[in-house]
Amino acid sequence: MDLRRVLAPKEEIPAGLRLALGALTGISFLALWSWLTYGGLVRPDFLAPPHEVLTAALRGLERGTLLRHIQASLLVILSGFALASVIAVPLGILMGSFQVVAAVLEPITGFMRYLPVSALIPLLILWVGIGIEEKIAVIFLGTFFQQLVLISDVSARVSKDLIDCSYTLGASRGQVVTRVLFPACLPGVMDNLRVTMGWAWTYLVVAELVAANSGLGYMILNAMRGLFTDVILLGIFVIGLLGLLTDQIFKWIRRWLVPWSPAF
Amino acid sequence: MGGGKLVVDRVRMAFARRRGEPVVALEEISLTVAEEEFVAIVGPSGCGKSTLLRLVAGLMEPTSGRMLLDGREIRGPSADRGMVFQSYTLFPWLTVQRNVEFGLSLRGVPAAERRAIARRFIAEVGLEGFEDAYPEQLSGGMRQRTALARALANDPEILLMDEPFGALDSQTRQLMQELLLGIWEHAHKTVLFITHDIDEAILLADRVLVMTARPGRIKKELVIELPRPRDISLLTSPAFMAYKREVLELLHGEALRAERGASEVGAGG
Numbered sequence A: 001m002d003l004r005r006v007l008a009p010k011e012e013i014p015a016g017l018r019l020a021l022g023a024l025t026g027i028s029f030l031a032l033w034s035w036l037t038y039g040g041l042v043r044p045d046f047l048a049p050p051h052e053v054l055t056a057a058l059r060g061l062e063r064g065t066l067l068r069h070i071q072a073s074l075l076v077i078l079s080g081f082a083l084a085s086v087i088a089v090p091l092g093i094l095m096g097s098f099q100v101v102a103a104v105l106e107p108i109t110g111f112m113r114y115l116p117v118s119a120l121i122p123l124l125i126l127w128v129g130i131g132i133e134e135k136i137a138v139i140f141l142g143t144f145f146q147q148l149v150l151i152s153d154v155s156a157r158v159s160k161d162l163i164d165c166s167y168t169l170g171a172s173r174g175q176v177v178t179r180v181l182f183p184a185c186l187p188g189v190m191d192n193l194r195v196t197m198g199w200a201w202t203y204l205v206v207a208e209l210v211a212a213n214s215g216l217g218y219m220i221l222n223a224m225r226g227l228f229t230d231v232i233l234l235g236i237f238v239i240g241l242l243g244l245l246t247d248q249i250f251k252w253i254r255r256w257l258v259p260w261s262p263a264f
Numbered sequence B: 001m002g003g004g005k006l007v008v009d010r011v012r013m014a015f016a017r018r019r020g021e022p023v024v025a026l027e028e029i030s031l032t033v034a035e036e037e038f039v040a041i042v043g044p045s046g047c048g049k050s051t052l053l054r055l056v057a058g059l060m061e062p063t064s065g066r067m068l069l070d071g072r073e074i075r076g077p078s079a080d081r082g083m084v085f086q087s088y089t090l091f092p093w094l095t096v097q098r099n100v101e102f103g104l105s106l107r108g109v110p111a112a113e114r115r116a117i118a119r120r121f122i123a124e125v126g127l128e129g130f131e132d133a134y135p136e137q138l139s140g141g142m143r144q145r146t147a148l149a150r151a152l153a154n155d156p157e158i159l160l161m162d163e164p165f166g167a168l169d170s171q172t173r174q175l176m177q178e179l180l181l182g183i184w185e186h187a188h189k190t191v192l193f194i195t196h197d198i199d200e201a202i203l204l205a206d207r208v209l210v211m212t213a214r215p216g217r218i219k220k221e222l223v224i225e226l227p228r229p230r231d232i233s234l235l236t237s238p239a240f241m242a243y244k245r246e247v248l249e250l251l252h253g254e255a256l257r258a259e260r261g262a263s264e265v266g267a268g269g
Ligand SMILES: Nc1ncnc2c1ncn2[C@@H]1O[C@H](COP(=O)(O)OP(=O)(O)OP(=O)(O)O)[C@@H](O)[C@H]1O
Pocket: B015, B016, B023, B024, B025, B043, B044, B045, B046, B047, B048, B049, B050, B051, B052, B214
């Protein structure tokens, strides 16, 4: 193995090396964590040692509470995300290719994109209450406007020649939209849905900040009151793992849905 | 102007600009293409060749003047004017077969008939065995073959080609020229073909129109009286060289004018 090649930009590295480096990161992380906790450098109510997090996990699984929290969070995330996607995908595609739609929507999206979702929570509570609707609404608002902007970008990048070519093949405007514009956007849409799915997870704790009695975010916030750092860490790990899992699922869906477009 | 499959009658095209004078791309251009004729247009870069073709395709509206196909005024794009672009315009989500079928499926041609027609044109452009390939897997030459088959499968009244081989390497380009010659010589389509390549224009066309620098007008028309069927070996014949010299001289003068024009526009605007 030539070290100079491995350390050159944009060069492929062997699969074995890639795995080894990944494993090394994981092991180093665990080692650092163990050293800090078992070595007594950090107090356990600041940072729980690994085995306590593991027992917290087993305890949660045994009592069924962990699964309940996971279910509750998944329901919130998936509903909010699905709702946002169902509206944002078609609207974004139209926005990127029809200047009329863009002109109507741009003032709102431009404004909403930069608003922290947490700033809207008081209003959301007033409008939809403190039930699951409010939590779904937080995820919705956190992803919808980002999706709209990203997908409108995808749509705007569809080549004009491709559209013009469809006209010369006899396509009507409606056919151009449904048979050319939509499929042409599909790979970009899938990529951006995957990215925004990741962002949806990052809004989970914010969503469960108010009046929740289940969910991973709630679990973390509740543990904070009793300084149960083991449960806090457990919540963080579970969110990370679920995020990773959904990301992988999106990769699979993309490969299955758009086999003709190489993923990156 | 009665005769002629395609009649372009005093068409002028000016593009509005946000600031300053509009850009006049075409100045009162008139031409006719006869039924089953192959007409090539050459001209300096930016003289409005693509604009002319897009106007005929109905993808833009002229500032003034009119265009007729079979005596009917051209209004908007339609399947009776097929176009092949320089850029790769295959639908990446469709296989070669489905790409070629695309125009037919828009018109609701039954699947079996559609498949048969597509097979025929795929064979004609020499792509048998690649029916199920996606554009991503094809070379540039194969993509343009597919684009040609797709345009032909639609059976247009006229085929508009805007530097269709411009992005290909010179060997592939020669193969494509031979392919197009072969197809045209037995299918006898009416073709309006734009190119930068003088050899290509003379080799393929019945008539070569040389355009002036922007604003584009037809500067000169050359009837190419080379015998058909033609092939690449013509490129070195004395008759071919004579045509080539003539076109080169015309274009050289225009290139000089275009340079000077560009610097004047630059100084004025
Ligand atoms: N949509 C447009 N808006 C404004 N100006 C345009 C537009 N399309 C073309 N032009 C201008 O019109 C002129 C002619 O353009 P056109 O693309 O027709 O030239 P061309 O002869 O095809 O050039 P090339 O040989 O480089 O392909 C150019 O100066 C170009 O900048």
